[in-house]
Amino acid sequence: MQILDGKALAQKIEEKVSSGAKEFKSLTGRVPGLAVILVGHDPASQAYVGMKKKACDRAGFYSVTHEMPDDISQDAIIKTIEMMNQNPNIDGILIQLPLPSHIDTTKILEVVAPTKDVDGFHPYNVGRLTTGLDGFVPCTPLGVMELLAEYNIDVKGKNCCVVGASNIVGKPMASLLLNANATVEICHIFTDDLKKHTLAADIILVGAGVINLIKEDMVKEGAAVIDIGINRAPDGRLVGDVDYDAVAPKTSYITPVPGGVGPMTIAMLLSNTLKAAKIHAEEEK
Incomplete structure (x- = not known):
């Protein structure tokens, strides 16, 4: 089992963006x-x-x-x-x-x-994402893809189960995985027998906002688990949607909460903003 360190990768991306911003300033x-x-x-x-x-x-x-x-x-x-x-x-x-x-x-x-839609929520950018064209992608799912790439987790041909169908995370996450040639299932509040779907998955990506939604018996041996949830537990701790202590030993890869996907969201926001700045600079030429 390997922990995917989003904090370290976010810092790396931030440093790259920072040097990109300096270069942008010297040019513009x-x-x-x-x-x-x-x-x-x-x-x-x-x-x-x-x-x-x-x-x-x-x-x-x-x-x-x-x-x-x-x-x-x-x-x-x-x-x-x-x-x-x-x-x-x-x-x-x-x-x-x-x-x-x-x-x-x-x-x-x-x-x-x-x-200027660096969050990727405008219907124009949503349409470009679903058709596989370049545009602005919501920061959290984009951060997940960067995290998977950093650890050489190839989604091509893999069974991926996205739990949660929000416009902010679940739907764009599924589109990104589909564009990367994964086989994608989207589960949500009306899904019958969630466990049946998660047990068949090579990679589970969960962003439902429910503490301990994904339990140990819902994950097959060796699956990768990406916990996109962020919740405040009754004792004040920040926790995800996965019963981490019970699930982690079964996985090949897992993200912690905090320190997994969370830091990646802000890193991708910076990356998207630099991308937007470069687009605007080209338009002004």
């Missing part, structure tokens, strides 16, 4: 810029935004956070996004989810310019 006279929209006072969202800000500082990016009250109108958010779409110093726009219930999240995500 500016640095990549990321803008974040944070609505409300959700502690988890505030913590994530803080981590992203620190990562931008380390990489030498320009970053700005637009903090907005819970009761802000949808039109006010849209106006702010449209302003950032026009701002040449902003290469990436990130809408911190979830948004309050009175806001139409789909509408908000559609307002972001596709070339």
Whole structure:
């Protein structure tokens, strides 16, 4: 059993992005810029935004956070996004989810310019991903693919079971695996007999937000297990969706929580923002 160290790989990617940002500055006279929209006072969202800000500082990016009250109108958010779409110093726009219930999240995500959609949630980028074309890919599943590649885990022809069908993780994860020639099953809350599907999988990728959802008897000997879940246990610890202590001995590879997929998400956000900056620099020529 080998632990996939997302923290170490994220640091490696961050260093590469940081040197890419310096090179970009020497060529263009500016640095990549990321803008974040944070609505409300959700502690988890505030913590994530803080981590992203620190990562931008380390990489030498320009970053700005637009903090907005819970009761802000949808039109006010849209106006702010449209302003950032026009701002040449902003290469990436990130809408911190979830948004309050009175806001139409789909509408908000559609307002972001596709070339500034570093989260990969705009329908334009979703379409490019599902058809195998280059675009912006959601950071968490993209980070998973980087982690698999770093440890030479080839998904081609492998049976991959994606547990969780969200637009943010599950669906794009399945598309990336399919594009890499894996055989993919997607399981979700309405799946009958989850264990039957996970037991047949060479690689299980779970992002359902349920503590200890994947138990030892649901994993075949030698499978790789990628835990994308992040949950707060009753005792305050951060834990994933996998019963780690029981499952780990059966696996060939497994990600810890924390320190597995989590750090990769922010590293890929930086990578996507640098990519966006280069696209904008080409457009300005």
